[in-house]
Amino acid sequence: MRTYRDLFSTPEFTPLFLASAGHVAGQTMSGLALATLVHAATGSPLLTALAMFGPSLAQVLGATLLLSAADRLPPRAAMTGLAVLFAAGTAVQALPGMPVWARFAVLICLGMAGALGGGVRYGLVNEVLPRDGYVLGRSLLNMCAGTMQIAGFALGGVLVVTLSARGTLLVGAGLYLLSALCARFGLSHRPARAQGRPSVAQTWRTNALLWSDRSRRRVYLALWVPNGLVVGAESLFVSYAPSRAGVLFACAAGGMLLGDILVGRFVPPTWRRRLGVPLLLLLAAPYLLFALTPAVPVALPLAALASVGFAASLVQQERLMALTPHELSGHALGLHTSGMLTMQGVAATLAGSLAQLTSPAAAIAVMGCLSLAVTLTLARGLGAADARAAAPVPARTAESSAS
Numbered sequence: 001m002r003t004y005r006d007l008f009s010t011p012e013f014t015p016l017f018l019a020s021a022g023h024v025a026g027q028t029m030s031g032l033a034l035a036t037l038v039h040a041a042t043g044s045p046l047l048t049a050l051a052m053f054g055p056s057l058a059q060v061l062g063a064t065l066l067l068s069a070a071d072r073l074p075p076r077a078a079m080t081g082l083a084v085l086f087a088a089g090t091a092v093q094a095l096p097g098m099p100v101w102a103r104f105a106v107l108i109c110l111g112m113a114g115a116l117g118g119g120v121r122y123g124l125v126n127e128v129l130p131r132d133g134y135v136l137g138r139s140l141l142n143m144c145a146g147t148m149q150i151a152g153f154a155l156g157g158v159l160v161v162t163l164s165a166r167g168t169l170l171v172g173a174g175l176y177l178l179s180a181l182c183a184r185f186g187l188s189h190r191p192a193r194a195q196g197r198p199s200v201a202q203t204w205r206t207n208a209l210l211w212s213d214r215s216r217r218r219v220y221l222a223l224w225v226p227n228g229l230v231v232g233a234e235s236l237f238v239s240y241a242p243s244r245a246g247v248l249f250a251c252a253a254g255g256m257l258l259g260d261i262l263v264g265r266f267v268p269p270t271w272r273r274r275l276g277v278p279l280l281l282l283l284a285a286p287y288l289l290f291a292l293t294p295a296v297p298v299a300l301p302l303a304a305l306a307s308v309g310f311a312a313s314l315v316q317q318e319r320l321m322a323l324t325p326h327e328l329s330g331h332a333l334g335l336h337t338s339g340m341l342t343m344q345g346v347a348a349t350l351a352g353s354l355a356q357l358t359s360p361a362a363a364i365a366v367m368g369c370l371s372l373a374v375t376l377t378l379a380r381g382l383g384a385a386d387a388r389a390a391a392p393v394p395a396r397t398a399e400s401s402a403s
Contacts, residue, residue, distance in 0.1 A: 015186020022179030028152025030172030058111025070119030119334020139264020232347030255307030283309025287368030
């Protein structure tokens with residue numbers, strides 16, 4: 001499977017793609033609208049930022065409490081039910097006079113559910129597509145998410161002004177419902193990938209099992225830490241160039257889109273396996289030049305070039321799936337997504353603290369150095385993980401993991 005046409009010729013990929021697009025668009029628009037409401041009610045920059053990005057941090061709770069359900073619920077029913085839950089939660093946020101603490105309580109619940117949703121959705125990619133189509137499918141879903149975020153912020157901004165923040169929340173709820181319809185009527189029924197009832201205890205046991213394998217542990221660290229540190233550097237774009245931050249973010253998004261296209265569509269699998277570490281090095285290296293406080297025209301191509309390296313996540317996810325029993329693929333991918341988003345929040349906090357003590361340019365360079373150091377530390381272990389990934393997962397591991 002080498003072309004995007006091949007993906008859409010697969011019967012269930014199109015509804016999965018549309019359901020994912022609707023979810024991201026609804027999440028982006030409703031996040032912007034909710035932040036507008038919270039800012040109007042409190043005037044607090046911190047609470048406003050948490051209204052937009054708090055659900056990402058709440059995913060760590062979902063990863064520790066709910067993830068066992070990602071493989072123990074029928075995927076179609078889980079995707080449909082979660083989309084309806086997000087629609088209801090978003091519609092509730094549009095109620096007038098709702099206290100700020102209640103809004104954040106709803107946000108935490110939706111953030112926890114988001115951890116489960118990522119595991120269900122991306123685990124289903126493994127079932128809808130053949131094994132050789134996973135990287136291409138994930139790269140297209142990544143590009144879709146980036147495009148929907150850009151479009152969601154743009155359209156959400158217009159709707160907040162013309163329709164009101166509460167009206168925009170209702171539009172977001174409607175997008176979640178469309179996502180639910182795509183999942184319910186576009187996907188076929190499949191049984192759960194793993195046996196047993198989902199529970200907090202099972203989530204902890206499976207997390208421990210996934211983390212106990214040295215090769216998987218290194219892959220998880222490669223998925224979470226180098227990328228997260230670079231996202232921390234990007235979080236300082238507003239402080240670095242307040243009037244040109246949007247252009248910097250756009251260039252970074254363009255570089256990420258280019259990397260996904262090149263690695264997902266054009267790089268052969270035999271070459272792709274060798275690119276994990278080089279791409280992570282590319283992700284961090286251009287940010288070292290920010291120590292020289294480059295002018296914005298120079299910073300723009302640096303940000304774009306660095307973001308091509310985000311395609312390393314495609315390589316690492318392919319490794320992770322090769323090292324994970326099929327019946328735990330949803331849980332494994334959900335843990336990846338939740339850990340990645342949590343690390344991004346932690347890194348943004350670290351980068352902001354460094355910038356407060358030094359300067360945005362110096363902090364960006366430090367975050368790049370830290371990312372490089374982590375990648376070089378993990379490099380040898382990732383080579384060993386490649387060797388493990390080339391062999392099939394032992395049957396004993398798969399059996400024990402399902403118990």
